Amino acid sequence: MKAGQQEARHTPESRQDAPGQDGQDKIVYGRNGVPIHIRGGSRTTGGGYRTYEVHQRMRVGESTAKVKPNAMLTREYLEDPYPTLAILRENYPCYRDWIGNSYWISRYDDVTSIFTDDANFETRPKLWFYGREDFGRDFGQALPVLFAHAQRTDAHAQPVAEAILSELAGLGRADLAVTFAARYAMEMLARVLDLPAADFDFFVERYWKMQQGYGWSPKAEQAGLDAMSELARYFEPLMEQRRANPGDDLISAVAGLETETGPTTAEDLVTTLLERDHETLHGALANMWYLLLTHPEQLELLREDERLVKYAYQETVRHSTPVLEAKRFARQEVERFGRLLPEGALLICSAGAANRDPRVFQDPDRFEVNRKDLCRREPRGQYRADGLPTGITFGLGQPTKHPAVPEDRPRSLYAITRDTVVTASKCVLEILPGLRLADGAKPGLRALRVGDMHTCWQLPATWEA
């Protein structure tokens, strides 16, 4: 038998009328008169032609008997994905998931290589998953928007944390997961947008429905689309007001943008909010306090040295990242990891697996705030700095491409989120003395549904009131 893999060879464009050559859309009609609209400039390189030698098939040795085909859809996986991910990482670095029609990438170097390779792989926006790419435009990378986000976040991180925590302090006990972490993330977002306090509940509900709707569930999708239109209707008058009287908030920043097609719309603002990461602030804060409360000896270290709070955050997103995976699609047929990945292939880059790769981190399942083999700087353009790897947090997107942060740009989202979590956590240490897990509590991490964020939803804690 010959080797399964051989190099791809493509025959040149052969159909005279092949669509997309001139970049024009065109409509072809099938034998039954069904119109098939072919988008210009989108022809795949693989096409319908391929020489016979180009093939791949699974060999006996490649079979994946150690993982059940639906292992990633089970309740066990939603609660603790790490044993399954370890099997994938050690046995099937590029696991072909037939049921999910995807490939699972699980080693640190492989995941980072896919995630930094924009020539061959793409991340699709959440609107694509909604099937509504025409809904609005994402201005999350526009400089005024970035600045507004950075400035308002920095200004409010501490006051908001103090306000929530002093309300809790007198109670002596509370569930930190929702009452603190989830609430803090939402309050911060409301401050960044400078929303009227009366609209907070309305906004939180719509925002969460919107963020939960782009997964696989049609019910959630329906709720999400409804929430998006409601938000757009709600933002419309607010944007008009702020266009007239701009503030330093994110709504004013989006409203003030000039585009080729005129002023920005409320749909653009909703899209900008949708595409923004919301899970890392909430998830990392909840996971960090879950880990600290279940590892009291590590919490003691933090109490002794506050500088360790930042490292605790970095170790948290390595050990228990809230965003377990990111989806990347192959732009063209490409060979990776001994496989021919076809064009359009879905690669599930598992941060959860990569962050516990023993090739990169020593004793990776151990939560250790003072970890020596984790990079403590913000990585730039890559996932390693000073010869050390960072934990992968996909929610924050890729590391910034700039070798140094220029003066005319705000800090990266990575740094802003990290600083916010650190600020809030320092407030927790200060305002809730003697904080510990409530007696008898057995908290755990859990993704609510397949593909959702993996975080702590119930974290009962007590302190000296």
Next chain:
Amino acid sequence: MTTSIDFTRNFARAIDLDSHLEEDPGALREFPLMPYGEACDMGHAADGTPLIDPRLFDSPEFFRNPYPYYRIMRDHYPVYHDKLHNCYYVTRYDDITDCYFDDEGFNTIPKGSSSGVLGNTQLELSGIEHRRRRNLYGQHLVGQSLQARIPAIERLAREMIESWDEKAREGVDYIHDHDGVRTVEIGKAFANEFPISVVCDILGFPKEARDRFFYWYNSMMSGLGGSATQKQGLEARQDLEDYLEDIVEQRRKEPTYLYGDNGEIVSKDIISKLCESKIDGDYLSTEEITSNIALIVGGGGETTRGAILNMLFLLLTHPEQFAAVKADPSLWDTAFHETLRHSTPIGGQPRHNTYDVELHDVTIPAGSLVNMVDFSANHDERIFEEPEKFDIFRKDLYSGKLLRSGYRKEGKCSHMAFGVGPHLCPGAWISHQEATIGARILCDHMKNPRINVERMPKDIDGVSLRPMGLVSVGTLWIDFDLEDSRA
């Protein structure tokens, strides 16, 4: 600022936190088993459109009772984007035929579930590469070559049925005689092995190898689609190919022949012919031959077995139509085609689109997996009146010779069980002959056959027979009167 109590309550309600935490996502995958022909409620959009929850496609309910769900998809989601399984479903007859004919726009480059086990085959080629090889394999399964094999097919069927007496005496678990009635499980006694025997005969394999073929074939089939038995399937295919490799090497040196009933040479067998076939001036490689033989073995068994069992099941549950077929054997052809329309053994084919296309307002990005659901096309009420009804006399089904170039003739449409267009099943003709000859000889042999309801698997009500759903009839217990059967 809201209070912590307010926030916690509102937030939990907004994201439905409590029910998420309580609910077992594994249990959610179980959809309620509905009365046959009715869809369970998966929620509705604001405008009342029923929703399709993609977990449905893994559920036992869907395997048992798929047609009402396909109907929802045809009516409301002609192109359904399944984001859980990362694929699209095309469900209307007209759309599917269009896509099948557009061999270049919707290609078959391997990404689908069959490629893992069946290997590198004709299934996975498109365009010119496909056309120039197709005839090499296909020509041995049609026309003259096939006509010459019909006596052999009939002989094989008779041999198998005649062995029942001996097996009943020896005692096997699928034949029981009592009070002048013989109860036979047609699957084990006939339909499972008959198609494999025919394939082995045509390929010119020794009789001794048939048991091994049967095992390989079963393992390969059960390993399709990344199931838990995939490893066994891969091993079986490797064994099969190792075995074939030796045979191919031998036949390169020394061709073997097929013989007629009187010992006359009919022709060279397929492998020997393939050994001397050339593409672009080169002989076919051994791997290419073994892969495609593996495909013939895989494609020629399960499908024909399902067709025979489904046809007998449907005819015996529609006695007036069975009587008509018995009275007029020429109706076996229409019965065969109506069976494949009503309950086809193969549910559909995967395709991968070469361009970004927009179909029924859904944009499918280039390179996506697009499932063409033949099941649904065959039950498209836009084409077939009362599609859920089994009726061999239906006026809207074309039952003549299937051609690659067409599916709509004399104002009728063909069923989609063999696909259409360039990838039309090359085994369609031989499968047709196997099923009709096999079923006819069986029914000539069995006097007054009827389904043994007691032994058959039941539906959820515990009374009616289990519907076929997405899988073909697995076991078929038939009673027939022994006395007159050999008269």
